[in-house]
Amino acid sequence: MKRRGLFIFLLVVITLVSACSKSSTEAKGEEIQGIIPAEEWADKYPDEYASYLKNAEVANTTYGGSEAIDYLEKYPNLKTLYAGNGFSKEYLRARGHVYALEDVINTARPKPGASCLSCKTADYLEMINEYGDSVHAMNFDEMAAKVKNTISCYDCHQNTPGEPVITRNHLNVGLDKLDTEFKMGDLSCAQCHVEYYMDKETKEVILPWDNGITVEGIEKYYDDMDYYDWVHPDTGTKLLKAQHSEFETYQGSLHSKMGLTCIDCHMPPMENEDGDTYRSHQWTSPLKHVEQSCLPCHKNETADELIARVEKIQEGVENKTNEVSDIIVNLINELTKAVNSGKYPEETLNLARDYHRKAQWRWDFVFVENSTGFHNPEFTHKSLDEARMYAEKGLEVLREFQ
Ligand code: HEC
Ligand code: HEC
Ligand code: HEC
Ligand code: HEC
Structure with a gap:
């Protein structure tokens, strides 16, 4: 009993010491076992915590927002483009961080392993500690049943809120492959808002960054290892599935x-009733708070004028994304006919499949990026133009044979 009392006493001391050392980067709570849940920081950091709770709010903007709208209904082409992939079964728009856990548990998409929890809860970090790397391929439902926290303070701060730290090792491994230095304000989000894939055997999350973070570099990485996420059931194309490529898209943009x-626009300084400033911890559309995020720089514009300028960019991107998806669907339909006709040499079909893969990868990289092009309009248009070019080349290959 005595030893136990001493242990608890020490634990309390350690907790207090590390919770107080706000700016210390060393004492990031490694000593502490367990994850301190978000609500336990409510008294110490009331403003950050109150804004964190606002992640439960549901409100839309013209192109963005946090309502879980049904993308398959809104963009019917997706059923053809994603045929054979889980995203053709269910694809809802992303909501706020506090829903991450319940949304991954409830999705109708199949879950290849427990590693689907990687970006939904810090509890998964504890599971990696407990079970080692074998946890990634373990049964999703079994492991999900043990999870207590959705995305919370620990994901970015461990048990010492203040300075952000990287908690996801897959990001550290990815960064080691690059020569570039990034700021913590981007990296904090790049833990999850990136394109990734899971190793086919181990189901470990890997960032495909060996040749850089560009669309071509990532594609080359996948091509070199003959990687594909799934085979399109009608065309036989070995396709790649892009996912929330916000970090990669944003790099090289005007604002970057x-x-x-990310945090300059998505976590702007706010003032509480006493005039103290804190960073908003509501990760939502910055168009809901342009006064804090944008107008300090965009001094000559009103909020409405600036939002109109953003929406003009988004309108152009949205239209082009839809147009290009029409062309890829056209290629899928023609390629399906060609395959079914039995008349085309395998070589011709494979060439058309190659163009299909290239086109859909570039279109998807834009489609799954959640800013409708705002983060980097130039890059977005270039990707879509290339997607169009490749889809048209695929159609040409099939036409030429006829
Ligand atoms: C210059 C300001 C700015 C920066 C920097 C920025 N964003 Fe955004 N972000 C926006 C705007 C504006 C939108 C569009 C919101 C809308 O359509 O309502 C957006 C949209 C998003 C969305 C979708 C939100 C929604 O409600 O639909 C996500 C997710 C996102 N950004 C993540 C990031 C990440 C991650 C980074 C850093 C890699 C980043 N952003 C950098 C301004 C910014
Ligand atoms: C998605 C990542 C993320 C999560 C989750 C997160 N924070 Fe933060 N937090 C940050 C970033 C980024 C900063 C800004 C650091 C800077 O200013 O450079 C920050 C700053 C802070 C600060 C410093 C003061 C301020 O407001 O800038 C405190 C305190 C803080 N967070 C508390 C919390 C608490 C409490 C929670 C949970 C309720 C939490 N954070 C969850 C990323 C996060
Ligand atoms: C631990 C993983 C993780 C980290 C770290 C993370 N996010 Fe997210 N984020 C998610 C997931 C998962 C969703 C979708 C949740 C859902 O739909 O249930 C999401 C959704 C969002 C949304 C959409 C919310 C809405 O209401 O439309 C925004 C905006 C966003 N994140 C911004 C950020 C920013 C900015 C950072 C860095 C400060 C960040 N995220 C860090 C995993 C993460
Ligand atoms: C650090 C200062 C700064 C911040 C913060 C900032 N911007 Fe900008 N932004 C600029 C500058 C400078 C330009 C280039 C001149 C221009 O077009 O106004 C620019 C350009 C733009 C453009 C035109 C981009 C293009 O490619 O044509 C839009 C739209 C825009 N910003 C919207 C926003 C929004 C929305 C936010 C907040 C979410 C924001 N900016 C935050 C400085 C900033």
Whole structure:
């Protein structure tokens, strides 16, 4: 009993010491076993915590927002483009961080392993500690049943809120492959808002960054290892599935070149009733708070004028994304006919499949990016133009044979 009392006493001391050392980067709570849940920080950090709770709010903007709208209904082409992939079964728009856990548990998409929890809960970090790397391929439902926290303070701060730290090792491994230095304001989000894949055997999350973070670099990485996420059941194309490529898209943009990171727009400084400032911890559309996020720089514009400028960019991107998806669907239909006709040499079909893969990868990289092009309009248009070009080349290959 005595030893136990001493142990608890020490634990309390350690907890207090590390919770107080706000700016310390060393004492990031490694000593502490367990994850301190978000609600336990409510008294110490009331403003951050109150804004964190606002992630439960549901409100839309013209192109963005946090209502779980049904993409398969809104974009009927997806059923053809994603045929054979889980995303053709269910694809809802992303909601706020506090829903991450319940949304992954409830999705109708099949879950290849427990590693689907990687970006939904910090509890998964504890599971990696407990079971080692074998946890990734373990049964999703079994492991999900043990999870207590959705995305919370620990994901970005461990048990010492203040300075952000990287908790996801897959990001550290990915960064080791690059020569570039990034700011913490981008990396904090790049733990999850990136394109990734799971190793076919181990189901471990891997960032495909060996040749950089560009669309071509990532594609080359996948091509070199003959990787594909799934085979299109009608065309036989070995396709790649892109996922929430916000981090990669944002790099090299006008705002990024100016030194801004995700948190400048998505976590702006706010003032509480006493006039103290804190960073918003509501991760939502910045168009809901342009006064704090944008107008300090965009001084000559009103909120409405700036939002109109953003929406003009988004309208152009949305239209082009839809147009290009029509062309890829056209290629899928023609390629399906060609395959079924039995008349085309395998070589011709494979060439058309190659163009299909290239086109859909570039279109998807844009489609799954959640800013409708705002994060990097130039890059987005280039990707869509290339997607169009490849889809048309695929159609040409089939036409030429006829
Ligand atoms: C210059 C400001 C700015 C920066 C920097 C920025 N974003 Fe955004 N982000 C926006 C705007 C504007 C939108 C579009 C919101 C809308 O359509 O309502 C957006 C949309 C999003 C969305 C979808 C939100 C929704 O409600 O639909 C996500 C997710 C996102 N950004 C993540 C990131 C990440 C991750 C980074 C860093 C890699 C980043 N953003 C950097 C301004 C920014
Ligand atoms: C998605 C990542 C993320 C999560 C989750 C997160 N934070 Fe933060 N937090 C940050 C970032 C990024 C900063 C800004 C650091 C900077 O200013 O450079 C920050 C800053 C802070 C600060 C410093 C003061 C301030 O407001 O800037 C406190 C305190 C804080 N967070 C508390 C919390 C608490 C409490 C929670 C859980 C309720 C939490 N954070 C969840 C990313 C996160
Ligand atoms: C631990 C993983 C993780 C981290 C770290 C993370 N996110 Fe997210 N984020 C998610 C997931 C998962 C969703 C979708 C949740 C859902 O739909 O249930 C999401 C959704 C969002 C949304 C959409 C919310 C809405 O209401 O439309 C925004 C905006 C966003 N994140 C911004 C950020 C920013 C900015 C950062 C960095 C400060 C960040 N996220 C860090 C996993 C993460
Ligand atoms: C650090 C200052 C700064 C911040 C913060 C900032 N911007 Fe900008 N932004 C600029 C500058 C400078 C330009 C280039 C001149 C221009 O077009 O106004 C620019 C350009 C733009 C453009 C035109 C981009 C293009 O490619 O044509 C839009 C739209 C825009 N910003 C919207 C926003 C929004 C929305 C936010 C907040 C979510 C924001 N900006 C935050 C400085 C900033």
